[in-house]
Amino acid sequence: MQFSFVIGQEAVKEKLIASVNEKRLAHTQLFLGPEGSGALPLAIAFAQYVNCHNKKDGDSCGTCPSCIKYQKFAHPDLHFIFPTNTNDKVKKDPKSLLFTEEWREHLNETQGYADQNQWYEKLAIGNKQGTIYTRDADDVVKILGLKPYEAEYKVVIIYLAEKLMDQASNKLLKSLEEPPDKTLIILVAERYEMIIPTIRSRAQLVKVPRIPDEKIIQVLLKRFPDSIDESKAEDLAALVQGNWNMALNVVEFSGENEYNFITFREWMRLCFKPGDYFKLNTLIQELSRLGREKQKSFLTYGLNVIHSALLVNQKLEVKLIAGAEEKEYFKNFGPFVNNANSKEIYALLNDAVFHVERNANPGILFTHLSFRIIDLLKRGRVFAANAK
Ligand SMILES: [Zn+2]
Numbered sequence: 001m002q003f004s005f006v007i008g009q010e011a012v013k014e015k016l017i018a019s020v021n022e023k024r025l026a027h028t029q030l031f032l033g034p035e036g037s038g039a040l041p042l043a044i045a046f047a048q049y050v051n052c053h054n055k056k057d058g059d060s061c062g063t064c065p066s067c068i069k070y071q072k073f074a075h076p077d078l079h080f081i082f083p084t085n086t087n088d089k090v091k092k093d094p095k096s097l098l099f100t101e102e103w104r105e106h107l108n109e110t111q112g113y114a115d116q117n118q119w120y121e122k123l124a125i126g127n128k129q130g131t132i133y134t135r136d137a138d139d140v141v142k143i144l145g146l147k148p149y150e151a152e153y154k155v156v157i158i159y160l161a162e163k164l165m166d167q168a169s170n171k172l173l174k175s176l177e178e179p180p181d182k183t184l185i186i187l188v189a190e191r192y193e194m195i196i197p198t199i200r201s202r203a204q205l206v207k208v209p210r211i212p213d214e215k216i217i218q219v220l221l222k223r224f225p226d227s228i229d230e231s232k233a234e235d236l237a238a239l240v241q242g243n244w245n246m247a248l249n250v251v252e253f254s255g256e257n258e259y260n261f262i263t264f265r266e267w268m269r270l271c272f273k274p275g276d277y278f279k280l281n282t283l284i285q286e287l288s289r290l291g292r293e294k295q296k297s298f299l300t301y302g303l304n305v306i307h308s309a310l311l312v313n314q315k316l317e318v319k320l321i322a323g324a325e326e327k328e329y330f331k332n333f334g335p336f337v338n339n340a341n342s343k344e345i346y347a348l349l350n351d352a353v354f355h356v357e358r359n360a361n362p363g364i365l366f367t368h369l370s371f372r373i374i375d376l377l378k379r380g381r382v383f384a385a386n387a388k
Contacts, residue, residue, distance in 0.1 A: 001041055001044045001045045001048055001070065001071060001073075001111075001112045002045060002048065002059050002060050002062050002067075002071075003017075003042075003045045003046075003049065003058065003059045003060070004059055005041070005045070005111070005112070006038050006041045006042050006045050006112075007038055007211055007215060007216075007219050007244055008038070008211045008212065008215040009037075009038060009042055009208060009209075009211070012042060012206065012207075012208055012209075013042070013045075013058070014058075015206075016042075016046050016049070016206070017049065017058050020049065020050055025050070025184070026203075026204035027179045027183055027184060027185065028176045028177075028179060028185045028187075028202055028203045028204065029184075029185070029186050029187070029203055029204045029205075029206055030161065030186075030187045030188075030189060030195075030199075030200065030203035030204065030205050030206065031043050031186055031187070031188045031189070031206045031208055032189050032190075032192055032205060032206065032207055032208060033188075033190065033207070033208025033209065033210070034190055034210050034242070034243070035115075035116070035190050035243055035245065035246075036113070036115075036210075036211075036240070036242065036243030036244045036245035036246055036247070037208050037209065037210050037211055037242060037243070037244070038113060038208065038211065038244060039188050039189075039190075039208040040112060040113065040114050040157075040159055040188050041111075041112035041113055042206075042208060043157050043186040043188050044070070044073070044107075044112050044157065045060070045112075046186070047070070047078060047153070047155040047157065047184060047186065048060045048066070048067055048070040048071070050152070050153050050155070050184060051066045051070065051075075051077070051151045051152055051153055051155070052064055052066055052067055053065070053066055053067075066150075066151060072104075072108075073103075073104050073107045073108065073112075074104060075151065076149040076150065076151075077148045077149055077150065077151035077153070077154045077155060078151075078155050078157070079140075079143050079154075079155065079156045079157070080096065080100070080103055080156075080157050080158075080159060081096045081132060081136050081139070081140060081156065081157070081158045081159070082096050082099075082103060082114075082119070082130075082132070082158075082159040082160060083116075083119075083120075083129075083130025083131055083132050083159075083160050083163040084096055084098070084099055084123060084125070084130060084131070084132075084133075085120075085123070085125040085128040085129065085130055085131060086125065086128065087123050087124045087125050087126075088124065093135060094133070095133055095135040095136045095139065096132070096136050096139065097136075097139055099123065102122060102123060103119075105122075106118070106119055106122055110245070113244060113245050113248075114159060115245045115249075116130070116160065116190075118245075129163075130160070130163055131163055131165060132158070132160070132161075132163045132164045132165065132168055133165055133168055134165060134167045134168045134171060136168060137164075137167075137168040137169075137171035137172050138171065140156055140158075140172060140175060140185075141171065141172075141175055143156060144156065144175050144179060144180055144183060144185075145180070148182065152182060153182050153183065153184050154182065154183050154184070155183075155184045155185075155186070156183070156184075156185045156186070157186045157188060158185070158186070158187045158188065159188050160188065160189060160190065161187035161188065161189040161195055161199065162189050162190065162191045162194035162195050164195070164196075164199070166196060169195075169196050169198070169199050170198075172199070173198055173199070173202065176199065176202040176203060177202050185203075187199070187203055209242075210241065210242030210243070211242040211243075211244055212242065213234075213237040213238065213242070214237075216233075216236070216237040216240065216242065216244065216247055217230070217233040217234060217236075217237045219244075220233040220236060220237070220247060220251070221233050224251060227251070227255060228251070236250060236251070256294070256297055257301070260297060260298050260301035260302075261301070261325075261326050261329070263283070263286075263287070263298065264298065264301055264302050264305060265329055265333075266283060267283055267287075267370070268305075268333065268373075268377070270283060270370075271370055271373045271374045271377055272336070272377050272381075274374045280370060284363065284366045284367055284370060285363070287362065287366045288362035288363045288365075288366055289362075290362075292356055292357070292359075295356045295362060296353055296356050296357065299349050299352050299353045299356065300353060302349045303346065303349050303350065303353075305329075305330065305333070306337055306342060306345055306346050306349065307346075308330040309330050309333050309334040309337040309342075310334070310337060310342055311330075312330045312331050312334040313334045313335065313337070313338065335384045336377060336380040336381055336384055337380060338380055338383050338384060338387070339383065340376075340379045340380050340382070340383035341376040341377065341379050341380040341383070342380075344372075344376050345373060345376050348369060348372055348373065348376075349369075352365060352369055
């Protein structure tokens with residue numbers, strides 16, 4: 001991760017670079033910034049810079065052997081400690097080192113902008129709290145005792161230091177106070193008041209401010225030139241308050257929602273007036289290729305449509321975040337989802353989510369679903385006609 005990939009934070013970058021160039025690198029630092037400000041990517045970029053063989057123009061080179069490993073978050077002298085808990089894979093004594101692979105995946109997926117909630121979702125720890133345990137602190141002490149494999153500086157990054165158990169914090173104190181030579185320990189945190197004072201006093205504080213709206217707007221326009229215009233970018237920036245992770249989530253959600261809406265409407269249209277089996281088949285094939293998570297999202301959207309249609313039928317308010325066109329659709333589609341079929345359609349879609357999760361053959365699944373829905377919509381149409 002080069003500094004140039006970190007959004008904004010120019011002043012912090014300059015200070016960090018100066019500390020290296022002027023050879024006054026602090027060995028224990030606390031990067032403190034609100035969620036989505038990029039404190040973690042800054043820490044990684046900083047560590048990459050420190051170890052780059054070919055620093056130039058205020059950034060790491062991105063191409064030397066050290067940078068290449070850093071950019072995969074897989075350098076043998078780069079260690080991460082982060083909150084974990086038990087899940088299906090690790091049923092007891094969880095700790096960071098047991099989840100290195102998942103963590104690397106998460107960093108790759110988020111381009112270094114790890115997100116606490118998404119991380120817990122990925123770990124599938126349910127409602128349990130993510131925690132950094134005494135076992136993790138023991139690992140840090142062990143890691144620090146080893147010589148670096150190949151880098152000039154061995155780096156330990158502790159993500160969400162506020163999740164350190166008190167006992168774990170106490171075990172780390174000596175290491176933070178007097179880390180071995182050529183070691184860099186970076187604590188990354190969002191909540192200063194939740195870190196115990198003895199830890200705070202041992203680390204040099206690097207404050208990472210929230211990203212200014214102008215910067216969020218600028219990057220949104222650059223990254224999503226086809227889907228986001230200036231006014232949408234301004235709305236989004238106002239909404240997310242400098243939280244880049246949140247901005248990405250909203251963009252992704254609205255893109256997916258748009259796709260789901262248009263595709264679901266088309267699917268129902270083809271099932272409502274069957275006859276164009278070529279088009280229906282093409283759509284089924286498209287849905288089959290989506291990938292499991294997207295298929296689940298699509299079917300879940302369908303459940304929401306059925307639910308919304310029923311609400312509209314009863315003249316109740318739809319609570320979904322829905323655009324005007326979408327609401328219009330619920331109103332038009334609503335009458336055909338009624339006592340004659342709503343329960344069955346709902347159950348069908350629900351079962352389909354269940355089967356997608358268990359790796360059902362998607363081609364068969366969507367074909368079967370389509371033919372069942374053709375029948376059910378026929379019933380709904382008869383019911384609606386008689387009700388008039
Ligand atoms: Zn380099």
